Amino acid sequence: MTDNTHVPAHESPNKGTRRIAAVGPMVTIDRNRADACADNLAWRIKCQPDLPWPFKPEDISPLQWWRALPPDVLHDPEQVLLLATLERIDVLHAGEDLKAALAGDGAAAIDVAFSLMPIEEITLTVDIGMTALCRCALARNAASALVMAQVIGLTNFDHGLSIELAMSWYRHGLRYASDPRKFREAETVLLKAFHELDRSGPR
Numbered sequence: 001m002t003d004n005t006h007v008p009a010h011e012s013p014n015k016g017t018r019r020i021a022a023v024g025p026m027v028t029i030d031r032n033r034a035d036a037c038a039d040n041l042a043w044r045i046k047c048q049p050d051l052p053w054p055f056k057p058e059d060i061s062p063l064q065w066w067r068a069l070p071p072d073v074l075h076d077p078e079q080v081l082l083l084a085t086l087e088r089i090d091v092l093h094a095g096e097d098l099k100a101a102l103a104g105d106g107a108a109a110i111d112v113a114f115s116l117m118p119i120e121e122i123t124l125t126v127d128i129g130m131t132a133l134c135r136c137a138l139a140r141n142a143a144s145a146l147v148m149a150q151v152i153g154l155t156n157f158d159h160g161l162s163i164e165l166a167m168s169w170y171r172h173g174l175r176y177a178s179d180p181r182k183f184r185e186a187e188t189v190l191l192k193a194f195h196e197l198d199r200s201g202p203r
Contacts, residue, residue, distance in 0.1 A: 054159070057081075063127040066134040066148070067157055070168035079138050086135060089128060101132035106141040109133040113147050119155045137169060145173025146186060153194045163194045 055068045057078045062085040065074065074082070086102050097115075100108035112129040119126055130151065136144035146169075153166030170190060177183035 054161075063124075063131050066127070066130040067122070067152065067155075068159065068165075070165060071138060071145070071172040072168065074138055079135075082131065082135055082138070086128075086132060091128065098129065098132070101129065101136075104136060104139065106136040106139075106144045109136045109144055110147050113151055117151065117154075119151065137172065140176040142173040142177040142183065145169050145176070146183070149173065149190060150193075153190060166190070166194065 053070060053073060057065060057069060057073060060068055062078075062082050065078070065082065089102060091098060091102075094102075097108045097111045101112045109129075109132045113133045116126050116129050130148075133144055133148055133151075137148045149166040149170035152169060153163055155162060157165075167190075170187065174180060174183050
């Protein structure tokens with residue numbers, strides 16, 4: 001299994017020209033400046049004590065897991081349930097990308113996730129598309145996990161844990177990356193993007 005850790009910026013054809021932060025080797029990073037602007041946020045994410053996650057899989061629908069649960073609480077039984085949930089979904093007028101994503105195609109799931117950006121409202125379509133991506137990320141597809149981190153970190157949720165949840169998916173992807181060094185290059189870019197969002201107001 002290959003994992004493409006270069007995730008280009010994406011412009012959704014349906015939502016005008018809105019770009020999300022690109023991550024990967026083509027991004028030029030001023031290390032000192034990036035590290036400085038991310039210091040406080042990185043400390044909050046990495047150095048805070050490990051606290052119990054406030055949500056449990058049994059308390060919410062599998063289609064909501066992607067936006068509420070870190071990967072380390074989604075074990076084999078949860079993954080079986082997630083797969084069964086996706087297999088029962090029949091989307092009318094679904095495009096080829098969505099059909100492939102629902103079948104476990106990581107590249108198609110990434111395309112579907114990017115087509116949903118920016119996520120300004122959580123709809124059933126969003127939940128289905130992101131659950132398909134979540135399924136691929138849990139199957140040790142590092143690129144899918146990286147995109148999970150990117151999308152979650154740039155989306156506001158009522159629970160206020162977007163950044164912490166995003167970094168849990170980033171760490172999950174890093175664990176299975178074929179080139180951890182290249183994968184880590186994305187971390188500074190993600191932290192910068194999350195820092196800018198964090199400064200814009202309460203999450």
